[in-house]
Structure formats: structure tokens, C-alpha cells
Amino acid sequence: MNLGRVAAVSFKEWREVTRDRMFLLLAFCMPAVWMFVFGYGLVLDVENISFVVVDRDHSSLSRDYLYRFYQSRYFSFQGELTGEGKADAWLQSGKARAVIILPEKFQERLLSGQPAKVQTLIDGTFPLRADITKGYVIAINNAFNMDLLADHLGRTRGLSHDEAIRRTRPLGLEVRYLYNEEVRSAWSTVPALIMFSLMVSSPLLTALGLVREKETGSIYNIYSATVSRMEFLVGKLVPYVMISAVNAMVLWLMAVFLFAVPFKGNLLLFFATSVLFVLTSTGIGLVVSLLVSTQQAALIITVVVSTVPTILFSGLIVPVSSLSQAAQFQAHLFPGMYYTNIVRGTFLKNVGPAVLWPDVLALAIYAAVLGTIGYRLFTKRPSV
């Protein structure tokens, strides 16, 4: 491999990139814009669940109960219905995600020491939202029950208020959150967004740059030139790897300074693995670009191959452990998952190579395999 020729190819590619001002601008802006939009916009705490109530009792206790929903930031009250019949339309139109129905004699039954059934209708079209809504309803019911029980014990057994409360809470749960002690949504999404931005932008840059030569025919200059396959591929990739490596640094700066996510780990490890990751993601672009002949196909295939698994199977939101077998298999086939472990590990957990080596190794193997495939696929003597 002649380094001079590699440099020449790189220089040519770099000039091509810089000459196209809009491409250059987008190459650097895209990851930063995404980080900005998703860092602030991709909030994962489900709040403001719209609900309506049907209160058939209209007693002080029923108002007491509903007040807990009105006050909760998780729920947003939309109005009171006169009958259950109208609940349908509210749920169907999506104006309400839940309907709470209090029965007649709600207060009477509870004060006389009997249970009362509260019905909640939940819109199940979005299972995640339905599940979270159900969880909130159960939590509010449980808290209300504890208070009811304490009151009841106080009245029937003549216990003091404190003693009654103590009796109704025989077992407590002390939860300690680790790594993200205040459970901030941004702390868990922002590091993963570094992965997302790099994984989605760099294959596209590479693939488009390579197929362009094929589509416009300028690749024939390369075919007939003395430059070898290896020299051409390396030279061609260098500018794109550099762009993405710079982007990785910018994203890191944004995470630490703009979003104030603590970086607890080893900076050198982070950057070294980021470069490795960028190599794998550009490698994906390389392989795609060698398999197709039009930029349109390169564009769509790269977007689908890089975006979809990155959103779904890389641990960005849904942890890999809760995927099905087939999806877990797919998750392991893409480099995003390994880098997510590394990013979250170095940002939040302060773990080093001792823990992260399997992920680093996986990325290295990935890069090597993609490089080999790319080298094999690229030929200076195409059959057509």
C-alpha cells in the first residue's frame, strides 16, 4: 500500500466534499441538530394522560378520591361525564385515554367498612401508554387504600393516627437508583443519542460518496488508474471517518456541557471506542454502496439498514434483554447495541475495559469483517 496514493485519493475526496457546501454543512450539522432536538424532545416519562370521570356518587369521599387524580402531574382532567354511555366516544376519538367510573354508594360502602369497586377504562391502542396508565391508577388506588385502612383501624380499634399508619405499612420498600440517581430521562437518552446520531449519519455519508462515483461513471478513472483496491478504499473512507470522529467529539461536548450529563469514565477509552464505532458504521455504508448501483437505492437501503435497527434494537429505549429471540439476534448483528453499552458505561457507570472488553471486541470484529467484505466486493474489473 502506497501511502502517497492513499493521501491523493483522500485529498480528492475531501475536495469533493468541501466543494459541495450544502453537503458539508449537513454532514456536520445533522448529528448536532438531532442531538439538540432529541435531547430536549425525546422525553420518556408519560405524563398528562387525559382522562374523564363519571362520578355517580358525588360525595365528599368520591371527590377526595378524584382529587388525587386532578392533582397528579401524570393525569390531565378533561371533564366530567353524566353517564357511562358517553365514555365510548371520548375513548374512540382519543380525546381521553382513560375513563374513571365511581359507583353509587361509594362513600357509604367505604365508611361502613365495605369494599367499593372503581372501574377504569383505558385506551389500549398504545400498549406502553396503557400499561403505564394502569400502573399509575393502581398506585393511586393503593395509596388511597392505605389511608382508608388507617382511618378504619383508627376508628374501629381506637388507635392513634400514627399507630394506625404504622400498622398499615408493615413492609416498606426503599428504592435506591444507581448511576442515574435522580432518574433524569435526559441522562439516559443523551448518551445513547451519541450512538444514534453517529450510527445513522455516517453510513449515509459514506454510501452516497461512493455510489456517486459509480453512478456518474467517474469510477472508471479509478479502474484504469494505478491505485490499488486497498489504497482506493482506504483513501475514500478517511475523510468520512474523520468527519464522523469530529462529530463524535462535538456530540460528547454537547452531552457534557449542554445537557450536563456527568461523564464519569475514561475519556480516552470513550474516544478510542468511538473511532472504532465510526469505522464500523462507515463500513456499513461501504458494503451497501458496493452492492447497489444507484444512489437512490444506496440512500434508501442505508437509511433502512441504519435507522430502523438503531431505533429499535440498539437499547436506545427498549432494552435488548426484553426483545424476542429473533429480535435479540438482530440486535447482536448491528454494532449499535455494543456501542450503547460502551457509551452508557463510560458516561454513567464509570466502568472501564475490564467490564466493557466484550463490547469493544465485538466492535473490532465487526469493523474487520465489514472491511474484509468491502475489500472482497470491490473489484476494479466489473463484469458489466
Place this chain on the structure above:
Amino acid sequence: MRASDRLTVWCRRIAVMTRKELLQLFRDVPLMGFLIYSFTLSVYVTGNGIQTQLKNAGLLVSDADRSVSSRELISRFHPPYFRFDGELTHPNEGFLRLDRGSSMMVLDIPSRFHEALAAGEPTAVQLLVDTTNSPQGLSAAGYAARIVGQFSQELIMTRNGQTGSSSTTVPMILSDHRVWFNQDQNETWFESISHLLRMVTIFAVLLPAAALVREKERGTVEQLLVSPLTPAQIMLPKVVAMTLVILGATAVALFGVMLPVFGVPIRGSIALLFCLTAVFIVATAGIGVFASTVTKNQAQVGMMTLLVVAPMLLLSGIFTPLETMPAWVRYLMALSPLRYFIEIATGILLKGIGLEMLWSQALSMVALGGSLFGFGMWRFRRQFE
């Protein structure tokens, strides 16, 4: 020329150009192969694979008591929500396993746990939760709180001399929740629908954008411009061809995968669904058309469209509920046709509602698509001047 003749000529030109676009598309073998993969296998794997609710959260236990009560409590952390990862022999091992990420939480039960419960002394168990993925961590803690709450409630019952059958003499609220439209909270339904919409969006934006810019980049658009074709007759056939192809792919995904394999119900009108899907595809294609008129080559248009498509995919309410988004994101997403179409698609398929409830969403898509196209058309001529 009479008006009717002019109309025939217009239609014939559109038909000829549409045929040309379809031929050009079908000739791209890798692209077509990928289209088929995206609307079949990919829908299957995603619909089947994604589980947003808590599942398989790895739980380690450090049980210092080893009593009936402690075992009873541990047994309540059961699948599918939790996965028992074994007992800890050494306290530090818990942190190590959490560091490595092989487990998500550690439940710590103190010694004398059983004694304290039996004697009526308040006691507590500790739970360490990995919150590097904060929604998962919170969800796991929420489930744990529910389990411990239930456990306490049963304790109170037995302690007050009441067994299960006579619990009717305690004042408490019995939660009776019903999940509508999807009683079993079957996640494959929603995940396959949202994945289908994801694919439709990607193809609907990118295909026409790339096709339009390609003509520009190669210079073939000059040939078209000197032909008798008007800008609308150049642009519309591209969109018509792509819409036909994507609609066909949608039908394959719906009738080939989602209905037979996942049992997704079609509770509303299938004709309405396809009509509105066509509207959605055209409106979304408007974004691609618009992008194609402000860019010069395919590399630019690729970056430009992806810049816009990624936020659409993540923030339109097909990935996380729209309620969770900050207000400014919700306003921004008013510009995303996908934000309306997810309501239409789940509304027709799962809720069985029709236009009487979906008209505002349908109208928004039409308005969005119309203005994007109008602007694209206006730019199309001007960009060459």
C-alpha cells in the same frame, strides 16, 4: 382542442410517465428486494420482537433471612416482568453485576425479616435499580412497589384476623380496569402497525426525492422540460408511481403478515384505510418533493430528507406516546403527516372508527400535503432560472 381532448392528452401523458417511473423502479433489483424485505420480514421481526412493557428485568437477590416470608416475597417477582438471576453470595457481587449490566436490580432482604413481620414491627426491604435506562428503571421500581404493596396488604388482612374470603369487611377500593380496543394488551398489534408506518414514511419521502434529484443531477430533466410536459406532469407521475408501489407493499404487509400472523383486527373500513394511506403517502412525498427542489444532487437530498425523517420517526407518537413530549415538540410535530396518520391507522384498525371522528386528522394531512406540493411545484420551475 376541446376540453375533453385536452383531458385525455393530460391523462395519457401522466399514464406514460407513470409507466416510465414504474419501469425505472422495478429495474433497480436491490432496491425492490429491499422493499419486499422491509414490508414483510422486517414487519414480522419487529412486530414480534419489540416489547416496551417491562420484561425480563434481571433480578439478583441477597437474602439474609432465608425464611418462609423472604422466599414468599422473592417468588412474587416472577416472569414475564422479572427474570430471577440468582442469589448473591457476596454483597459486592451485586454492584459488579449491575456494572456489567447483566442484571438490572438487586433486592436486599434484611436478616430477622420474618421475625419482624411476625412481631408486627415495621420493616423494609431495599431495592437497587440500574437507571441508565431511566424509563425501564422507573417501571421496574413501580412493579416492585406494587408487589410489596400487595404483600403488605395481605399481611394486614391476616394480622387483623381476616382471611381472603372475609376481606369484604375491610374498606378498600377494588381496582377494576379494562383495557379497551386491545384487551390483552397485545403489543404485536401496535408494534407491527407502527413499524409499517415507519417503513411507509421512509419510502414515501426518499423515493420521490431521490428520483426527482436524479433527473436533475444527470441532466435528463432538461429533456423533460423541453418536452410538452408541464412541471406538474413531470412531478405527479413520480409521486403516483411511488404511491402505487408503496400501497402495494402496504397491502402485502397487512394481508401477508399482520392479519394472518399477528391477528391484527380490521374493525373499520378497509377501503377508507387504503384511501387515507394513499393521502398519507402523497402528503409525505410532498416533503421529498420539497426537499428535491432545494437541493442539487442526491447526496444533498439524502442528507436533507434524513435530517427531517429521523425526528418524524421518533417524535410523531409511533415510538413513544405523544403525551410525553414537551409542548414545543407537539407543535413541531403538527407539521408531520405521520402524527395524524398513526391516529387514523390505529383508529380504523383497532378502534373501528370512521371519518366522522377522523376528519380533522384527514383534513390536516390533506392541507399539509397540498401546501408542500404547491410549494414544490412553484419551486420546480424557478430552480432552473
